[in-house]
Amino acid sequence: ELKVEQNPLFLSMQEGKNYTIYCNYSTTSDRLYWYRQDPGKSLESLFVLLSNGAVKQEGRLMASLDTKARLSTLHITAAVHDLSATYFCAVNSGGSNYKLTFGKGTLLTVNP
Amino acid sequence: GAVVSQHPSWVICKSGTSVKIECRSLDFQATTMFWYRQFPKQSLMLMATSNEGSKATYEQGVEKDKFLINHASLTLSTLTVTSAHPEDSSFYICSASAGVPQETQYFGPGTRLLVL
Numbered sequence: 244e245l246k247v248e249q250n251p252l253f254l255s256m257q258e259g260k261n262y263t264i265y266c267n268y269s270t271t272s273d274r275l276y277w278y279r280q281d282p283g284k285s286l287e288s289l290f291v292l293l294s295n296g297a298v299k300q301e302g303r304l305m306a307s308l309d310t311k312a313r314l315s316t317l318h319i320t321a322a323v324h325d326l327s328a329t330y331f332c333a334v335n336s337g338g339s340n341y342k343l344t345f346g347k348g349t350l351l352t353v354n355p
Numbered sequence: 356g357a358v359v360s361q362h363p364s365w366v367i368c369k370s371g372t373s374v375k376i377e378c379r380s381l382d383f384q385a386t387t388m389f390w391y392r393q394f395p396k397q398s399l400m401l402m403a404t405s406n407e408g409s410k411a412t413y414e415q416g417v418e419k420d421k422f423l424i425n426h427a428s429l430t431l432s433t434l435t436v437t438s439a440h441p442e443d444s445s446f447y448i449c450s451a452s453a454g455v456p457q458e459t460q461y462f463g464p465g466t467r468l469l470v471l
Contacts, residue, residue, distance in 0.1 A: 283467075331398065341452060345398045345399045
């Protein structure tokens with residue numbers, strides 16, 4: 244059974260600081276996703292990582308994937324208050340239906 | 356492109372009644388749709404996977420007779436919560452994919468269900 248672990252689960256940081264969220268998964272997968280969720284809202288897709296060594300950046304967020312270590316990171320650079328949200332990683336468990344298994348999420352609070 | 360809608364966005368019902376939630380892919384044909392449930396401050400838990408024209412595949416621990424899923428067309432899947440109870444109160448989110456290899460899931464806006 245595929246397990247996805249995120250850490251930290253809670254992250255409070257000051258504006259302007261950098262930090263990294265980690266996502267470990269237990270079995271081989273062919274893709275990994277990062278999503279953002281604002282309170283009371285559904286998921287917003289941030290990144291899809293398809294191969295070992297993949298790195299994608301959008302604004303202050305950068306995601307990377309190491310399939311050998313079964314590890315993905317979401318790096319936040321110079322955080323701003325607008326980045327406050329819950330961030331989920333999700334891993335495709337394979338098979339024909341592309342089922343996703345989600346991590347528990349990281350609640351990020353960026354303080355002025 | 357790749358827009359998924361859900362209706363209703365909010366529903367309040369009495370215990371014992373049934374509630375139907377619709378999930379539509381607006382601009383693409385979704386061969387596969389997924390239904391998730393999310394309790395407050397928790398992650399998304401997959402309930403079932405439905406493929407157009409066939410029976411849904413339920414995850415372990417999800418009662419198929421309680422959560423009826425129908426995927427009658429390539430753009431519509433419905434989830435019916437039968438005989439709802441307060442513990443069924445949750446945020447229900449659907450997603451859809453075109454089903455081609457390595458296709459991304461597109462998420463709907465969610466339906467918040469409150470059972471009194």
